Amino acid sequence: MTDILMPALSPTMEEGKLAKWLVKEGDTVKPGDVIAEIETDKATMEVEAVDEGVISKLMVEAGTEGVKVNAIIAQLSAEGEAPKPKANGKAKAAKVDAPPQAVAETPAVEAKAKNDGHRLRAPEQKVAAAEGLHDPTLPEGVTYKKTAVRDALRDAIAEEMRRDERVFLMGEEVGQYQGAYKVSRGLLEEFGDRRVIDTPITEYGFAGLGVGAAFGGLRPIVEFMTFNFAMQAIDHIINSAAKTLYMSGGQMGCPIVFRGPNGAASRVGAQHSQDYSAWYGHVPGLKVLAPYDAADAKGLLKAAIRDPNPVVFLEHELMYGVEFDVPEVEDFVLPIGKARIRREGTDVTLVAHSRMVKFALDAAEELAGIGIEAEVIDLRSLRPLDTETVIESVKKTNRIVCCEEGWRFFGVGAEIAAAVVEHAFDYLDAPPLRVAQKDVPLPYAANLERLSLPNAQDIVEAAKKVCYRETE
Amino acid sequence: MAGKTGGAKVRKPVSEPQKADLIGFYRDMLLIRRFEEKAGQLYGMGLIAGFCHLYIGQEAVVVGVQSILEPDDQVITGYRDHGHMLAAGMTSRGVMAELTGREGGYARGKGGSMHMFSREKNFFGGHGIVGAQVPLGTGLAFSNRYKGTDAVCIAYFGDGASNQGQVYEAFNMASLWKLPVVYVIENNQYAMGTSIARASAETELFKRGISFEIPGEEVDGMDVLAVRKAAAKAVQRARDGDGPYILEMKTYRYRGHSMSDPAKYRTREEVQDVREHRDPIEMLKKKLLDAKHVTEDDLKKIEAEVREIVNDSAQFAQDSPEPDPAELWTDVLVESR
Known part of the structure; x- marks a missing residue:
């Protein structure tokens, strides 16, 4: 005897209406035969037989509302001559938490074995560790x-x-x-x-x-x-x-x-x-x-x-x-995921990548002229992000300006500022600031384009601000 | 399928199917159908979640095409992929356990119905973005050409995907570079709920390659032997370096687009008519009986054997544990050190 259960039309469905039976007791059905129609507020669907056999009993009357998913709606008995495979569809109540047990056949074994050696550790709350990553040591007298x-x-x-x-x-x-x-x-x-x-x-x-x-x-x-x-x-x-x-x-x-x-x-x-x-x-x-x-x-x-x-x-x-x-060395390969400190400094950390590094270095030069020593970090890699180098720098300088050419909304600077607040909050002497493109599509006119894009002067002003120096 | 019809075959010419081949096709189609019915049942029981697109009705397409492929040929398809995986020789257990999201699944539960792969069987997915498999499959063909092998890639997609722009970008490059790819359009008449006549200005999809100089033909996708014959020609052509080919398989899906599809866009009579008159399994069954290749008893035995495999995979898919929580963090990147 096989139980036929009330099916779910969707993962969220809990109950439905058994609208209509399309078979009666004593009917022989085979897989694929439509045996009933069920309805929810959203849809109507046909229920098909999955096993072969004779409908021995209809347990729920047509028209019944609120039939719970997985409730037994009918019973099917196997036909006499049909060979009965050992696990013949004895419908079990849905159990999502199957008991763990040894897996007899795992198709992904090979792939699994290949990857066993290098599982990623959960990095979410940790500072991304760039430890062990170093630029290659260049030979003495390298040209x-x-x-x-x-x-x-x-x-x-x-x-x-x-x-x-x-x-x-x-x-x-x-x-x-x-x-x-x-x-x-x-x-x-x-x-x-x-x-x-x-x-x-x-x-x-x-x-x-x-x-x-x-x-x-x-x-x-x-x-x-x-x-x-x-x-x-x-x-x-x-x-x-x-x-x-x-x-x-x-x-x-x-x-x-x-x-x-x-x-x-x-x-x-x-x-x-x-x-x-x-x-x-x-x-x-x-x-x-x-x-x-x-x-x-x-x-x-x-x-x-x-x-x-x-x-x-x-x-x-x-x-x-x-x-x-x-x-001029043979095979010059750099590690992915390691920032480079382009200029050391003690008073403020400037973080930048790509062309903005140039503006950060120019700004640092100008800041040095007014007694502010800026440390310039070139991120080089955005994912993985070397937050560790940034945080170590902030622990020293207590101030940070995040520079990027893109829009600030949900930007690289926002991510770095959040990481600094999360991991070096107690070291901060000023809120992190961001220098970024103005929040508009980039204009064509020369003067407007200039106004839209971040530059060295914007970085100088932001650095002065986090150092609580008079700004223009 | 499941190790029964796989194995090395002699490369060209593709032979006329013998009695054992025909019985194999019958069994393979039946396995897909019973497997999908079981998947539908497990879905109804809440054991399979999310989207679940069943292949019932279309079995002749994949069984016919796969029957002429060599082990090093590649296969790629969209999200209605369970049948393709079984036909590519992947195990019912591994596929069903992926559907239930368990450790024993092909992706250890991390891919689900629409995203399954087997490097070993050269099955490259299982892709959830409609049409994505077409440039991807063309890229696999490109890799064959680059490496100088004579392997062919079969890229399956539906009538819905045939309206995606990226399909034509791929067609252009495949033809320009004469890549060894066969595009199999499984025209099951409905892109989700929209019939082909309501979605396509040119409904004869085999013509879609004309402006790229890709020849194509319409094939009765309900007749496994017609499918095999057409595929043999197209694959040979690609293998010989003559470039891509389009096979439009006229087929039909009996079930809704996915499990949560009420199928209000077509009549029950329409579905019933195909089931009664054009069912790929019934048609082959009749041929086997008429030619006296099998007896009713033989068929019952096959049915029982298939049912055993399917029930076993369903049991396995329920008994296999959920993936270890540590799996959350694995396979995001390949660690290079």
Whole structure:
């Protein structure tokens, strides 16, 4: 005898009306036959037989309201000649908390074993530990080469493509045109069109194709001409790349780099000028990097390409042509997740990333002139975020100004200020302040654009404010 | 399926199905149907939650296509994916336990009905965003080409997904680069509650590749042998380096879009008519009996065997414990050190 239970139409349904029986006692039913109709305030649904047999008893009359989910509504007896499998659908009352017991067959065993060695510890209330992460020690007498950021990025890509056959570059104009911003100059000539792939203008499509290629065992570098256009592709960056490892119980890694210029360019208006740091920084399953100088651009891009996870690599158009010293060492790779202290100071901490680091350094210079020694922290990595370095600095300076090019609402500065308040509240001598873009779409007019974007002077003013010095 | 019809096959030519193959197709379709009915039952009991999209009625599509694939070919689909996983050789236990959100599931309970994967079986999901699997599958095909293998990717999607823009972005690149991908459109006539005539200006979906130079054809998706024949041709074409192909499978889903769909947008007569006249399992059953490949007793045995597998997986899915709370924090990132 098998019990037929009142089914739920939705996870929230608790009871319903048994509107109509479509079978009567003594009828033979087979799986898929509609036997009854049930109704809730929202919907009507048919109940199908799941087992084969004869309806021996209808327990609830048609038209009955308030029938509880999982109540027995009918009984089914197996037909004589049907072989009776041992677990034949003896419907059990729903029990959500099944007793734990040994699992006889676990399909994900392999994946599980692979990941056993490196379970993430719950980091929620802890200061992100960047301990043990160090920039490589450079050999004595190392020489440096003046390199523009764009060339440092190109060198990183070329070195990684030489090192690993699975690495390829795809995007709009990366090949024959040599890159919209000339980052991929010379790569087509060296690696050919199998590995340097010009795509149609189809961000959503090629981002998805790149993620699929990563699932297929390759290591794609997907270039967006700017991250503004990646908004069309953000579904694949987040839903397909960032979440799949988790949803697959660790089976489906997605080693891919999404890179391109981010933030304000110059006089290109609102749709071409936006900082996505906070957008991607928000998402678990991604790593997000935003280097400032050429050495970091090179060392972090190499790390990103080697990383087994999806990495969003935010460059800055206005930094591409700026030259910095890059150490001339073989295989210069930097750790992901470690901030760099660009200038030491005792009076106020200035936190910045990407191009804002330049403004923070300029501000520190000016502040030094009026006796304020600022410590400048270049975050470099936004996810994971090296909160530890920031907090240690605040414990020393007791004051912080968070600088970012994007909007302040729900921004990177808000996250850092919250972390500082949470972990170093007693050390603060002033409320944390934020310097950010004005809360408007970026205007085109030169004067309005200037007014909208944060600059060194804004940082100086904020630093003076947290130091309780006279401001202008 | 479940280890019964898998295994290495000789690569081309795809042979005419023999008696044992036909019986295998019958059994595989029946397993999917009984599995889905059981899933529906467990949903009704509150053991499966969230969205649960059943494949009942469409079994011939996946069984026919999978029957000609090699173990290194890849498969990717949308959220109506239970049938595809079983046909790809994933275990009923692992799939059902994922539906109940338990440790024994393919993603240890972290993916659920719409997000399941098996690296081992080259099953790449299980994707919840309508149409996402099309560029993803095209990317898998790209990886085959890049690595120089002759593996083919099958990207399944529905008539609903066929109106997503990203599908055409993928079509364009697949054709431009002659990627080894076969697009199988499972046209079950309804995108959730909207019939194809109400949603599509061009309802003959096999024509959707014309402006990308992708040929296509309409296939009776209720006839497992017709499906197999069409798939064999399309897959061979892709394997030979001649690029993508579109197979529009005319099929039908008997159940609602998901479990909470009252199905008010079509009549009971319409559903009943398909069930009575075009049911893929009944049609093959008749063929098997007419050709005297099987007796009624043989069929009963198959039925019993399938039921045993399904009941066992349902029991397993209830007995398997919920994932350890520590699982909350695992698999967010692959640790590289």
